[in-house]
Amino acid sequence: MVRYKAVIAYDGTNFNGFQKQPNGRTVQEEVEKTLQKMNNGSPVTIFGSGRTDAGVHAIGQVIHFDYPQERPLERMRFALDTQTPEDIAVSSVEIVADDFHARYHVVEKTYHFKVQIAKPRSPFRRYYAAYYPYPLDLELIRQALPDLLGTHDFTSFCATGGSIEDKVRTIYQANLEVNEAGTELTFIFRGNGFLYKMIRILVGTLLKIGNGRIPADSIPAILEAQDRNAAGPTAHPEGLYLAEVKY
Amino acid sequence: MVRYKAVIAYDGTNFNGFQKQPNGRTVQEEVEKTLQKMNNGSPVTIFGSGRTDAGVHAIGQVIHFDYPQERPLERMRFALDTQTPEDIAVSSVEIVADDFHARYHVVEKTYHFKVQIAKPRSPFRRYYAAYYPYPLDLELIRQALPDLLGTHDFTSFCATGGSIEDKVRTIYQANLEVNEAGTELTFIFRGNGFLYKMIRILVGTLLKIGNGRIPADSIPAILEAQDRNAAGPTAHPEGLYLAEVKY
Numbered sequence: 001m002v003r004y005k006a007v008i009a010y011d012g013t014n015f016n017g018f019q020k021q022p023n024g025r026t027v028q029e030e031v032e033k034t035l036q037k038m039n040n041g042s043p044v045t046i047f048g049s050g051r052t053d054a055g056v057h058a059i060g061q062v063i064h065f066d067y068p069q070e071r072p073l074e075r076m077r078f079a080l081d082t083q084t085p086e087d088i089a090v091s092s093v094e095i096v097a098d099d100f101h102a103r104y105h106v107v108e109k110t111y112h113f114k115v116q117i118a119k120p121r122s123p124f125r126r127y128y129a130a131y132y133p134y135p136l137d138l139e140l141i142r143q144a145l146p147d148l149l150g151t152h153d154f155t156s157f158c159a160t161g162g163s164i165e166d167k168v169r170t171i172y173q174a175n176l177e178v179n180e181a182g183t184e185l186t187f188i189f190r191g192n193g194f195l196y197k198m199i200r201i202l203v204g205t206l207l208k209i210g211n212g213r214i215p216a217d218s219i220p221a222i223l224e225a226q227d228r229n230a231a232g233p234t235a236h237p238e239g240l241y242l243a244e245v246k247y
Numbered sequence: 248m249v250r251y252k253a254v255i256a257y258d259g260t261n262f263n264g265f266q267k268q269p270n271g272r273t274v275q276e277e278v279e280k281t282l283q284k285m286n287n288g289s290p291v292t293i294f295g296s297g298r299t300d301a302g303v304h305a306i307g308q309v310i311h312f313d314y315p316q317e318r319p320l321e322r323m324r325f326a327l328d329t330q331t332p333e334d335i336a337v338s339s340v341e342i343v344a345d346d347f348h349a350r351y352h353v354v355e356k357t358y359h360f361k362v363q364i365a366k367p368r369s370p371f372r373r374y375y376a377a378y379y380p381y382p383l384d385l386e387l388i389r390q391a392l393p394d395l396l397g398t399h400d401f402t403s404f405c406a407t408g409g410s411i412e413d414k415v416r417t418i419y420q421a422n423l424e425v426n427e428a429g430t431e432l433t434f435i436f437r438g439n440g441f442l443y444k445m446i447r448i449l450v451g452t453l454l455k456i457g458n459g460r461i462p463a464d465s466i467p468a469i470l471e472a473q474d475r476n477a478a479g480p481t482a483h484p485e486g487l488y489l490a491e492v493k494y
Contacts, residue, residue, distance in 0.1 A: 011370040057371070081367045089367040120328045120336040123258040124304070128371065 001066040011087040012057040013127040049245040055237035062245040064102040088102045108246040110190040118183035130239030136210040145174045145224030147219035155226040158195035248313040252343040258334040260374040262328035296492040302484035303489030309492040311349040346440040355493040357437040377486030383457040392421045394466035402473040405442035
């Protein structure tokens with residue numbers, strides 16, 4: 001057996017998330033179906049760096065899997081890329097050590113979150129950015145972002161009901177960019193890991209700050225509260241992109 | 248009756264073109280359904296600046312229609328924009344003279360055609376740009392573009408079977424732009440009018456020129472031939488955008 005690592009991109013619109021499940025089409029299921037075909041019908045299991053929810057996209061999701069033969073890498077990449085459905089692309093394939101694990105060995109993840117602020121709403125972005133039609137003072141958001149940097153207990157920014165005990169994470173980067181036309185925001189978050197729905201709750205909170213309904217200096221108090229109810233709402237999944245995973 | 252002119256945008260992916268027809272969902276049908284609802288159930292007919300085919304998009308399609316009352320323009324725009332489906336947006340509404348006609352009074356149209364050249368193909372652009380995976384020398388295309396400018400008989404660049412007799416059109420602008428990442432081309436064509444599938448045949452021909460399979464200096468001879476077989480193939484509809492219509 002040879003262990004392969006692959007970087008894949010997918011448009012999450014028509015997937016019920018990354019992880020295989022009884023109901024709905026998933027990324028894992030489609031990639032495994034393709035690998036099974038390539039592997040003469042024998043099943044191949046893939047492991048992702050983490051799940052993504054329904055509607056969430058990936059530019060640089062990382063997976064690993066074991067495959068019986070060592071094949072030329074570009075041929076392997078091309079076969080996977082062209083045989084998976086059109087909403088999945090395979091950017092690169094490499095051979096890794098037998099003990100490499102796409103989930104357990106993650107050192108750093110980067111997420112982007114796109115928010116369309118155009119009026120009227122562009123029909124072309126309806127599946128690729130969350131829409132925010134209310135007034136926004138981007139300076140208020142930029143004042144709040146640095147308070148997220150560093151190591152904190154992010155319980156307040158984590159959806160309830162998860163099984164993860166340790167909610168301490170470190171954020172290295174929290175930026176806001178605006179496109180040239182002024183119609184779309186991109187939040188960029190880079191950290192050693194993120195909790196369930198954490199980016200979406202961060203963005204939901206930051207938009208409330210930009211809209212003046214939560215004070216710009218309230219991030220420290222929200223973190224301190226360790227209570228999901230202290231933060232803002234959860235932003236819609238279509239704005240979220242898993243951009244990069246580092247090992 | 249008051250005559251309104253409206254600028255609309257639509258994502259053509261899930262439409263069987265602009266014009267109402269027995270089979271499939273169309274832009275005209277959806278806008279007319281919304282206007283009928285707003286008009287207490289009385290039907291309203293819309294007239295577009297021209298048809299767009301299935302899968303073709305619009306940023307600035309123009310329509311006109313007659314409506315019994317004069318209503319505040321922003322309220323009219325907002326009602327139309329929010330009550331039409333998510334893949335149609337209404338950018339502006341104005342009241343025009345009773346004899347204004349969205350189709351017959353067109354003076355100038357601008358189309359964009361997007362071609363994705365990324366490897367691997369981005370899943371996010373699959374409905375919004377044609378894909379061209381072969382080598383391209385953009386300089387060859389840029390050499391050929393000026394030969395399209397001016398007044399010509401464009402029979403060679405017109406799909407056969409249409410009913411239009413006069414195939415002389417004037418092109419004012421024919422440009423090629425590349426995005427910063429080098430992953431997507433945008434062709435921009437501005438002229439006094441375009442024949443059926445003309446932009447798509449122009450792009451199909453220009454891509455063959457960029458690929459070295461048609462010489463860069465052959466546009467004059469292709470025009471001269473007045474024969475559809477002299478030109479290249481028809482590029483896919485998902486790359487085409489009706490960008491602007493002037494009156």
